[in-house]
Amino acid sequence: MLRGTALLANPLFNKGTAFPDEERDALGLRGLLPPRVFTLEAQVDRAYANYRRKHEPLEKYIFLTLLQNRNETLFYKLLETYPEEMIPIIYTPTVGEACLDYGAIFRRPRGLFVSIRERGRIAEILRHWPQADVRMIVVTDGERILGLGDLGAMGMGISVGKLSLYTSCAGLHPGYCLPITLDVGTDNKSLHSSPTYLGLNQPRVRGEEYDAFIEEFVTAVKTVFPKALLQWEDFGNTNAFRLLRDYQKRICSFNDDIQGTAGVALAGLLSALRITGQPLAAQKLLFLGAGEAGTGIADLFTTAAVAAGLTESEARARCWFVDSQGLVVRERMAKLAPHKLPYAQDHHPPDSPDRRFRHAIDVHR
Numbered sequence: 634m635l636r637g638t639a640l641l642a643n644p645l646f647n648k649g650t651a652f653p654d655e656e657r658d659a660l661g662l663r664g665l666l667p668p669r670v671f672t673l674e675a676q677v678d679r680a681y682a683n684y685r686r687k688h689e690p691l692e693k694y695i696f697l698t699l700l701q702n703r704n705e706t707l708f709y710k711l712l713e714t715y716p717e718e719m720i721p722i723i724y725t726p727t728v729g730e731a732c733l734d735y736g737a738i739f740r741r742p743r744g745l746f747v748s749i750r751e752r753g754r755i756a757e758i759l760r761h762w763p764q765a766d767v768r769m770i771v772v773t774d775g776e777r778i779l780g781l782g783d784l785g786a787m788g789m790g791i792s793v794g795k796l797s798l799y800t801s802c803a804g805l806h807p808g809y810c811l812p813i814t815l816d817v818g819t820d821n822k823s824l825h826s827s828p829t830y831l832g833l834n835q836p837r838v839r840g841e842e843y844d845a846f847i848e849e850f851v852t853a854v855k856t857v858f859p860k861a862l863l864q865w866e867d868f869g870n871t872n873a874f875r876l877l878r879d880y881q882k883r884i885c886s887f888n889d890d891i892q893g894t895a896g897v898a899l900a901g902l903l904s905a906l907r908i909t910g911q912p913l914a915a916q917k918l919l920f921l922g923a924g925e926a927g928t929g930i931a932d933l934f935t936t937a938a939v940a941a942g943l944t945e946s947e948a949r950a951r952c953w954f955v956d957s958q959g960l961v962v963r964e965r966m967a968k969l970a971p972h973k974l975p976y977a978q979d980h981h982p983p984d985s986p987d988r989r990f991r992h993a994i995d996v997h998r
Contacts, residue, residue: 637661644705645764645808651676651707676707677714684711684719690727695738697723698731701797702741705807712801720801724794729779735787736829743793744812746786746831749838749846756853767858768809771795772850774817776837776869777890777925783869785819786832791867795889811858815850817843839871847876855884864889873925874972891929898930899937914941916951923956928972952976 640660641647650671657663671679680700687693697719701708712719721727731738747758775788792812799805818835819825825834838846854863863886865876877888887893906913918934920927931952938948954961954976961969963977 635660637665641665644702644708647704648673648706649676649704673707673710676704677710680707680711681715690722691730691734691738693719693722694727694731695740698743699740702743709801709807712797716801720798723797723801725779728790728794729781732778732784732787732790733781735784735790736827736831739829739831744789744814746789746814746816747850748816748833749818749842750833752846752849755849756857759853759857762811764808764811766809767811767861769796769799769805769864770811770813770854770858770861771864771866771889772813772815773866774815774868774872775819775832776867776872778867783819783821783837785821785824785830785837786814786816787824787830788867789814795864795866811861815846817846843872851880851884862886866890870924870970870972874928888925888929890925892933894926895929895933899933902934903937912941914938914943914948918952920952920954923954923961923970923973923976925972927954928976931976949975950978953978 635643635646637660640662641649650666650669651673652660652662652666653670657666684693684696687696697708697711700711712723745758745762747755751758771792773788773792775785776783778784778788778791789812792814796805796807796810796812800807800810814832816832817838818833820837824830824832851863854861863880863884865873865886865888867890868876868888873888873891877886877891880886902916903913906916916934916938918931920931931949931954934952935945935948938951939945943951954973956973958965958968960980961973961977962980964981966974966977969977
């Protein structure tokens with residue numbers, strides 16, 4: 634049983650000044666806390682007043698992060714009380730700024746940093762986590778953080794923030810949650826010369842060495858945390874699709890950028906169709922961008938449209954993409970990434986680059 638200063642240092646069980654007198658006596662806290670006992674609601678009022686003294690979003694993020702690392706009960710009660718104000722701080726958009734400055738604002742480690750230098754010891758590292766019954770892991774390798782690109786180890790802010798949302802919005806107990814960053818280096822050269830960068834100061838490892846690292850990681854997760862759901866978060870296109878394909882039947886896992894976004898988008902489309910009264914099979918979709926989110930939405934739309942009566946080829950023919958090179962068509966297949974190939978339409982590309990998007994709109998109509 635945790636007692637005394639060890640209890641006060643554990644954010645899952647620390648209640649700060651809310652420990653009643655009988656618990657202070659039983660748990661060796663007498664004298665370690667000020668004598669007055671505060672209710673949780675009174676603690677929220679005090680914390681919110683301190684929060685309001687912070688003027689910049691990043692200052693508010695740091696305040697909430699420190700509170701989370703000290704007293705999770707109070708942290709989540711504060712989010713529950715002021716969700717509209719604080720969720721944009723702990724996640725998008727402020728978490729992007731926090732990831733950019735992660736090394737500079739670093740106070741206390743949260744989650745596990747597993748670097749490629751620890752190959753052969755990943756299971757051992759996972760066992761260092763103090764909670765044995767992990768049920769939800771959010772893991773990133775930091776290559777495609779939001780719209781900010783390759784941030785390497787500084788992507789940990791995304792894993793931490795996403796799990797905070799799962800607790801505050803879905804009620805997942807924080808003791809079940811584990812944020813992980815896989816550090817394989819970064820191709821962001823500005824980070825190599827940064828005095829505050831916390832990750833490996835080397836180019837990003839790719840190819841067979843990367844794949845062997847991921848294989849060991851997944852095997853270790855299955856061994857150490859057999860009940861855990863593994864969420865792939867903010868991996869680059871070169872890895873995201875194939876990792877999902879290779880591991881989704883080997884371990885309970887999903888890719889939030891590909892599948893999570895798709896689920897929300899399809900739900901929105903189905904809800905809109907209830908209002909318009911139109912059938913799903915009659916819809917034609919135009920995507921600006923052909924990355925993980927766009928093709929993930931198209932894949933799920935295809936599945937739903939097939940269930941609504943279309944063939945797979947008919948459903949895919951209703952999804953049109955515009956990427957950085959224009960309309961995704963069959964004439965470009967030799968240069969298209971694999972995830973775009975199923976949506977390359979049998980149509981001539983526009984002659985002039987400045988007409989690409991306008992042409993796509995006309996096709997969609």
